[in-house]
Structures are given as structure tokens and as C-alpha cells.
Amino acid sequence: MHERRLAHVYGWLLLLPAAVLLVAFTHYPTVATLYDSLFSTATRLRPSTFVGLDNYRALGADPVFWQVVQNNFWFAVGTVPASIALAIAMALWVNGRLPGRALVRMAYFTPTVLPMIAVANIWLFFYTPEIGLLDKLVAAFGGSSHNWLGDPSTVLTCIIAMTIWKEAGFFMIFYLAALQSISPELREAATVEGASRWYYFRRILFPLLMPTTLFVLINALINAFKLVDHLFILTKGGPDNASNLLLYYIYEAAFSFFDTAYAATLTAVLLGFLAVMAVSQFFLFDRRIHYR
Amino acid sequence: MSDIVLKGVSKHYGSVRAVDDISFEAAAGSFLVLLGPSGCGKSTALRLIAGLEEPTAGRVLIAGRDVTRDPPSQRHVSMVFQSYALFPHLDVGENIVFGLKVRRVAAAERHRRLERVAELVGLDGLLDRRPAQLSGGQRQRVALARAIIAENAVCLMDEPLSNLDAQLRHEMRVEIRALQQRLGMTVVYVTHDQIEAMSMADRIILLREGRVEQSGEPEALYARPSSAFAARFIGTPPMNILRLAAVDGGAGIRGAANGRLVDGPADALLLGIRPEAIRIVERGGLPAEVVSVDYHGADTVVTTRVGDEPLMLRVSGHFPAGRRGAIRIGWDAAAAHVFDAKTGNRREEFHAFAPPA
Incomplete structure (x- = not known):
């Protein structure tokens, strides 16, 4: 009896470091955020009071919030499928016999290794009017100069292009690992049976890559809602909120306007959003995916 | 008439001569075994027949047609791989009819052939399973079924029994030989196991370091070996x-x-x-x-x-x-x-x- 209790104590002690970290940095902030979103922001004159769902009502009436949500939707639609498709294509290419294969693989992975701020600075140069790379290219073909990041109609596309460039190389690594675990005899068996490369990809390779695709898809979607660092350097969400995304909007609310209650409300909405997405993906796809 | 003819076929990888100027024939409807120790070039020879490798020199003829430069899909051969090469996400039935679907055989015909082949190799009742849910012997049968459902005259087998235990290996030897004779297939069978070669073959080609050491009927190889090897x-x-x-x-x-x-x-x-x-x-x-x-x-x-x-x-x-x-x-x-x-x-x-x- 005594020994069993001792074993329990040991067990909990072993769990303690991980549990403390998890509670302190994940569970407590989540609960606190939800709690805070039900209170008004404290000012020097008025202390924080319970306001129920008032913050959520204000959110629903905020046109900027809806624009940000819309931006984020298009941002996700623009980046996720494109970066996944590109990642598969690159992985297939560097998985084959290829001179200088290691070099190509490394080149693809470089955008992931670079610090986000450095990446944003490089692309800032690309997009600069008159002297930027993009404008130089356009000029070479006789086009006129354009302020890519200053125009609400092009700014989001510019951010999307840069994000695809950055994400695809990272996702490629996962696909490459998955491809290398697939026996080359499967391709040979399909070839002997008369399957074309496309048929083999569609019926064999792609289904076998589905577990990787699900993993990458979830990561890509979460990343699409987490993008914030590039916006600091490139646009600060502008012009006219045309490139403002959810997380940046939360940052603005919390640290520019010091409206902590509104930031908490936004965060709660974002969290709910991500949770619903992750859960629904697993329920939607899990049954149809073959895990080895 | 010979179904498969190799004339002076070589396959070199850089300075390595995996297959070095080998010639042999397999008569239509016969069981030919390529026998030899690991690294003797027997699997490479088989892959040259299948078209998975292109020879450095020489010619490959199947049913009298020069197929040396043809892709595998145009050679009308089936192949059984050592690891079975079953598609893990498809069920047994889908695995077997894979080639028929590629060639757009009508669904009714596919179904008819599947039933026949499944009964032939003893897989009826298992068609809805995934390969991972099968035993080694059953997987072997699926690979076999996939090879014979195409009704090709030529079937190539690359050490198909090497992953099975001794008891099962014996059973499958008998079954494969019976199946070959019943369907009248020309089989080229690669193995390093001389018992498989002796018990199944009409003719054995013994390979050593990419060359033909001796070829002949099993009795001849046993009674009058042409070398100490x-x-x-x-x-x-x-x-x-x-x-x-x-x-x-x-x-x-x-x-x-x-x-x-x-x-x-x-x-x-x-x-x-x-x-x-x-x-x-x-x-x-x-x-x-x-x-x-x-x-x-x-x-x-x-x-x-x-x-x-x-x-x-x-x-x-x-x-x-x-x-x-x-x-x-x-x-x-x-x-x-x-x-x-x-x-x-x-x-x-x-x-x-x-x-x-």
C-alpha cells in the first residue's frame, strides 16, 4: 500500500515539469483569454467590469474585423493549395535522379531557414516601385511602374506570392521524406501493368501521400492564420487594411490601441476558428486516408 | 517457337558488368529458372526482359518481336516482385484488377476475370481486405493473381518465395508450377535457391558474375555439371x-x-x-x-x-x-x-x- 502511494508520487513528480509548462503557457492563457473577453478594458477612470457578450457584439459590428476575416480567407485560399501543389512538384523532382540533387534540395529549403524579417526585407526590395526587381522586369517588357505594396488591389496578392515561396520549400521536406519511404517497386509494378506516370501519381502516389498532405494542410492553414511578422516590415496591414490579417489585427488592438478586452475577444474567435478547422479536418479526412 | 530470346545482352553500370553478354531462349509455355548466387546478375537479366532496365548491348525478343527499346507496358509481360509490390491503400480486388483498369477493360469483364483468378489462386472471400491484413502467403497469392489476370503469355517472377517460411515455400512451389502448366504460361523465374530451381524448372540457366555458367535441364546440371562452381x-x-x-x-x-x-x-x-x-x-x-x-x-x-x-x-x-x-x-x-x-x-x-x- 505504502509502495503504491510512493509510485503515484513519483509518477506525478515526473509529470510535473511538463504539466507546469503546459498549464502555464497553454491552458491558463487560453482560459484567461476567454475570461477576459467577457470584461471591459480597464482604464484609469473606469475599472474593468463584466459586460457579458458585449465585446462579441462590438466585434460583429466592426467593419474592419469583417474585412480582416475576408482578407484572411483569401489569403488562405491563395496560399494553401498553391504551396502544397508546389511542394509536391518540387519533392517529386528532387526525389528523382538528378545531378546536384543535394544542392537543389538545399536551395528549396533556404526560404524556411531564413529569418522571417530578412525574408520580408528581400521581398520589400522586389516590390519597391521604380528600383525594385519586379518593376525592373515590368519595365523591361515595356510596362509602367507600379506601387505593388501601396495599391489595395495588389498588396494581398504580393503577400500571398511571398508566403507561397516561403512555405513550399518547408512542406517539400515532408513530402520528400514520405516519397523516400515508398518502395520503388510499386512504381515498377505499375509500369509493367502499363500505367502512365500521371496514372501512377493519381492512383498510387497521391493516395499514399495523403497522411503527409493532411499534416501539411493543417499546418498550412494554421500558418495562414498566424502570419504576422511579414506585415510589420512590408505593409503594417495597409493600405486601408487591404493586407490586414487576423493576428496582426489582434496585435494592433492589444499593443497599439491597448484595447486588451477587444484583443482577447478577437483571440477567442481566432482560437475557436482554428479548433473547428483542425477537428473537422481530422473527422473529414481521417477515414479516407490510408495510414501504413 | 521460342517465346523469349536474349541475344548477347549486356548491362553495364559504369565499370560494373551486372550482365555480361548473355544469350538464352525460353520456349513457349516452358518454365525457365535463372539461378545464381546474389550479385550474379539474375535479377538484372529479368528486369531487362521486363523493360525496367535498358541493355547496354544486345537484343531482347518476345514472341518473335524485337522489344529491346520498348517500354514495359508494350511488352505484354506480367511480373511478380520479391516484395510483392502490392499497393497498400487498395484492397485485394483493386490490386488484382489494377492493370485491367489501366487498360480500360470493361467493368463486367474485369469482374468476371477477377472471380476466376481469385478462385484459381485461392483468394475468394479475401477480396475486400487490405494487403496489410493478409499473411505472407496470401500476399504472395495476390501478387500472383495480379500477374495472371492480364492473361499475358509471359510471366516474370523475381524471387517470389524468398519472404515465405519453408513449409509455405514448398506449397507455393507446387502451386506455381501447377498454375504455369495449367495456363500454359512462359515463366522466367529468378531464384538463388537451387531446390526451387531443381523442382520447378524445365530449364535452368545458371549465372555467375553476369555470365551464363551452364544451362540445361535440371537433371543435366545435376548429373554433368560443366564446372566446379x-x-x-x-x-x-x-x-x-x-x-x-x-x-x-x-x-x-x-x-x-x-x-x-x-x-x-x-x-x-x-x-x-x-x-x-x-x-x-x-x-x-x-x-x-x-x-x-x-x-x-x-x-x-x-x-x-x-x-x-x-x-x-x-x-x-x-x-x-x-x-x-x-x-x-x-x-x-x-x-x-x-x-x-x-x-x-x-x-x-x-x-x-x-x-x-
Whole structure:
């Protein structure tokens, strides 16, 4: 009896470091955020009071919030499928016999290794009017100069292009690992049976890559809602909120306007959003995916 | 008519000659085995027939048509892979009809053939399972079914039984051979297992370091091996190959005080005798020292020493314990083979003699 209790104590002690970290940095902030979103922001004159769902009502009436949500939707639609498709294509290419294969693989992975701020600075140069790379290219073909990041109609596309460039190389690594675990005899068996490369990809390779695709898809979607660092350097969400995304909007609310209650409300909405997405993906796809 | 012909086919990878100028034919409806140790080029030869590799030199003909540069899909061959190469996400039925779907065979026809083939290989009732839910033997049957459903005249098999246990291997040997004869397929079968080769083949091509060492019917390879390599590769335990020393009028076993066994120069020749051709005699013969006894049930392999040379013999049943130590052995002159010591080739011009009676 005594020994069993001792074993329990040991067990909990072993769990303690991980549990403390998890509670302190994940569970407590989540609960606190939800709690805070039900209170008004404290000012020097008025202390924080319970306001129920008032913050959520204000959110629903905020046109900027809806624009940000819309931006984020298009941002996700623009980046996720494109970066996944590109990642598969690159992985297939560097998985084959290829001179200088290691070099190509490394080149693809470089955008992931670079610090986000450095990446944003490089692309800032690309997009600069008159002297930027993009404008130089356009000029070479006789086009006129354009302020890519200053125009609400092009700014989001510019951010999307840069994000695809950055994400695809990272996702490629996962696909490459998955491809290398697939026996080359499967391709040979399909070839002997008369399957074309496309048929083999569609019926064999792609289904076998589905577990990787699900993993990458979830990561890509979460990343699409987490993008914030590039916006600091490139646009600060502008012009006219045309490139403002959810997380940046939360940052603005919390640290520019010091409206902590509104930031908490936004965060709660974002969290709910991500949770619903992750859960629904697993329920939607899990049954149809073959895990080895 | 020959279904498959290889004419002077080579496959070089840089300076490595995986297959080096080999030629052979497989008659239509016959069972041809490519036999050899690992790295002898037998799998590469098979892949050259399948079109998975392109030869460096030479020509490959299937059903009289030159297919040397044709892709695998145009050669009308089926293949069974060593790892089975089943598609893990498709169920058994889908795996089997994969090739038919590729070739857009109508669904009704697919279904009809699937039922027939599944019954033929004993897979009915398992068609909805995934490969991971099958045993090794069942997976083997799926791979087999996928190969025969196309109804191609030629079927290539790359060590299909090497992942099975001994009992199952025996059953599948019988089944594959029966299936081949029933369907009249031309089978080219790669293996390193000489028992598979001996029991299934109409003809064996024995390969060594990318070249054909010997080809012929199993009985011919066993009875008249063309080299010491062929002699030792076929038969278990392998043939005894003995070094010789000069004696009066010829050569005898090295280190043994005995008479003439071969009428040729001692240092240029080797003497080969199969363990099962040696018998224990009461008097006469050669003196041998028993070193170890390996009891197999139906027979016993006795390792002895004759002069300087180790010599194995096979006796039926149990080897009586009382007879350990010194024994006397003999064999018939016809059971002895003479090989060249340098090249290993068979030397017919010299004669072997039986030990004195």
C-alpha cells in the first residue's frame, strides 16, 4: 500500500515539469483569454467590469474585423493549395535522379531557414516601385511602374506570392521524406501493368501521400492564420487594411490601441476558428486516408 | 517457337558488368529458372526482359518481336516482385484488377476475370481486405493473381518465395508450377535457391558474375555439371571438391596414402564427388576420419577427413554412434567428376577411378 502511494508520487513528480509548462503557457492563457473577453478594458477612470457578450457584439459590428476575416480567407485560399501543389512538384523532382540533387534540395529549403524579417526585407526590395526587381522586369517588357505594396488591389496578392515561396520549400521536406519511404517497386509494378506516370501519381502516389498532405494542410492553414511578422516590415496591414490579417489585427488592438478586452475577444474567435478547422479536418479526412 | 530470346545482352553500370553478354531462349509455355548466387546478375537479366532496365548491348525478343527499346507496358509481360509490390491503400480486388483498369477493360469483364483468378489462386472471400491484413502467403497469392489476370503469355517472377517460411515455400512451389502448366504460361523465374530451381524448372540457366555458367535441364546440371562452381551450387550438401597429389600413374587425394583416382596431372585437376554418391564400405575403399555428424532425420550428413581434404557424405537414416572414428568409404567411377584446378571447367578427357574395392 505504502509502495503504491510512493509510485503515484513519483509518477506525478515526473509529470510535473511538463504539466507546469503546459498549464502555464497553454491552458491558463487560453482560459484567461476567454475570461477576459467577457470584461471591459480597464482604464484609469473606469475599472474593468463584466459586460457579458458585449465585446462579441462590438466585434460583429466592426467593419474592419469583417474585412480582416475576408482578407484572411483569401489569403488562405491563395496560399494553401498553391504551396502544397508546389511542394509536391518540387519533392517529386528532387526525389528523382538528378545531378546536384543535394544542392537543389538545399536551395528549396533556404526560404524556411531564413529569418522571417530578412525574408520580408528581400521581398520589400522586389516590390519597391521604380528600383525594385519586379518593376525592373515590368519595365523591361515595356510596362509602367507600379506601387505593388501601396495599391489595395495588389498588396494581398504580393503577400500571398511571398508566403507561397516561403512555405513550399518547408512542406517539400515532408513530402520528400514520405516519397523516400515508398518502395520503388510499386512504381515498377505499375509500369509493367502499363500505367502512365500521371496514372501512377493519381492512383498510387497521391493516395499514399495523403497522411503527409493532411499534416501539411493543417499546418498550412494554421500558418495562414498566424502570419504576422511579414506585415510589420512590408505593409503594417495597409493600405486601408487591404493586407490586414487576423493576428496582426489582434496585435494592433492589444499593443497599439491597448484595447486588451477587444484583443482577447478577437483571440477567442481566432482560437475557436482554428479548433473547428483542425477537428473537422481530422473527422473529414481521417477515414479516407490510408495510414501504413 | 521460342517465346523469349536474349541475344548477347549486356548491362553495364559504369565499370560494373551486372550482365555480361548473355544469350538464352525460353520456349513457349516452358518454365525457365535463372539461378545464381546474389550479385550474379539474375535479377538484372529479368528486369531487362521486363523493360525496367535498358541493355547496354544486345537484343531482347518476345514472341518473335524485337522489344529491346520498348517500354514495359508494350511488352505484354506480367511480373511478380520479391516484395510483392502490392499497393497498400487498395484492397485485394483493386490490386488484382489494377492493370485491367489501366487498360480500360470493361467493368463486367474485369469482374468476371477477377472471380476466376481469385478462385484459381485461392483468394475468394479475401477480396475486400487490405494487403496489410493478409499473411505472407496470401500476399504472395495476390501478387500472383495480379500477374495472371492480364492473361499475358509471359510471366516474370523475381524471387517470389524468398519472404515465405519453408513449409509455405514448398506449397507455393507446387502451386506455381501447377498454375504455369495449367495456363500454359512462359515463366522466367529468378531464384538463388537451387531446390526451387531443381523442382520447378524445365530449364535452368545458371549465372555467375553476369555470365551464363551452364544451362540445361535440371537433371543435366545435376548429373554433368560443366564446372566446379556449377557442381557446388546444385545439390545439398554441395559436391565435395578435392585437391589432388601425384601418385604412381596419376593422382590421388592430397595427403591420403591411397592409389590412383584420376589419370591426369595432380596439380592441374580437382576431383568432385557428390556426398550422396559416397557409401560406407566394410573393407577396401579409402580410410576416412569422422569429424562431425549432422543428423537430419531421413538421412545424416557425415563430415570426414580424407588425407588433407574434408569430405562430406550422406547416409540414410541415423549414423550409428559406434562407428565414429575411422571408417572406410567408396564410390563408383561413374560418380566421380574431374575439373580443371585453374578454370574450374569440366575435363572430360581424364578418367576417374573408383577407390580400390
